[in-house]
Amino acid sequence: MAAGAALSEQALRDRIETVLAEVPDPEIPAVSVVELGIVRGVDPEGPSVIITPTYTGCPATIAIEMAIRVALDEAGMADVAIRTVLSPPWSTDMISDAGREKLRAYGIAPPPKGAEARSLRGADIVECPRCGSPHTQEVSRFGSTPCKALWKCADCHEPFDRFKCH
């Protein structure tokens, strides 16, 4: 079905966004690619979905594109293209408020907003996503994926991931 021809621009946009809201991030399935800010928008010309990588070398980028492709195809929108853009660069400020809460519930401390340009040392207090304690400590600046760092809680003693400011 030629979705682009059959629907008005707004209807097409709504329909694509509804489909993408159900596509989970492959590494952090608790949040969708829309909530993470990977989906930058919908271009009705084409039509195409515009996405942006979180990290230049993130191996999940290909998996994300494939997952979006499958979701669009299954929703009868095989004619909707996927276009990747770099600019403006993705930042953790693009993660939605709902996405931040889902990260926390999943056990990942979300990044503070507006922190992008701040010191990498992170003067902010990082709350343990499990017990809420502010007594936490960085274990390693790099974690299991490019976007996360390893932390631990001094009160509940649980290790946790922190989404890096970026």
Next chain:
Amino acid sequence: MSDILFRSLLELGDDSLILAQRLCEWCGQAPSVEVDLSLSNLGLDLMGQATLFLGYAGEVEGKGRDADRLAFHRDAEQFRNCLLVEQPNGDFGQTMARQFLFSTYQLALFEGLVGSTDPRIAEIAAKAVKEVRYHADISADWVIRLGDGTEESHQRMVDGFDWFWRFIDDMFAVDADQRALIDQGVLVDRAALRPAFDARVAEVLAEATLPAAEPVWQVGAGREGRHTEHLSHLLGVMQQLPRAHPEAAW
């Protein structure tokens, strides 16, 4: 002019590609699992940069070569990386000395390239510079921790840096052909970054209680494709699979 732009993009992409390969040699062998993850993550970021710069280089060249083709089907003398990144890992101290020197250089370079008049270069730099800040930070941390550590860790950092001082001019080298692209604001004049680089290196060395850099005889012309023997060995490992199965897709 496009051949000079092509070659300049190879310099940017090859620096990242070759250092990524070196860092990933640590995978499974680093002093701790956290350090193992860090080095692989650094390598991954650099691999991402290499893919973007080499991809653009292939487009500029216009002969149908993509990033993979450029990475896996060129010989050593066609690589334009600086000599520093192709040097063997040595011990962890030597690896961190190399990483600190390169990341400090690359951070200054990318901060400049964010303002490139070539929009493709500018957007790749804007993306990558945020990652490189972490690289410069973590490597400076380790230089300080090891330099200002035990007698042995201090000596290993001294020895690590000693090997690399000879490659600094090569990293900053600009040739006359690139002058026009620098004047147009496409490229950054690397020579102009040198004072800030020297100052930052001196600052971290002092904090690490390490001796200041001593002027030594400078070697090499990596940007002209004249490499140390180490690059061929590295490429032998990196390129073996795609060269053995050139039509394979995975």
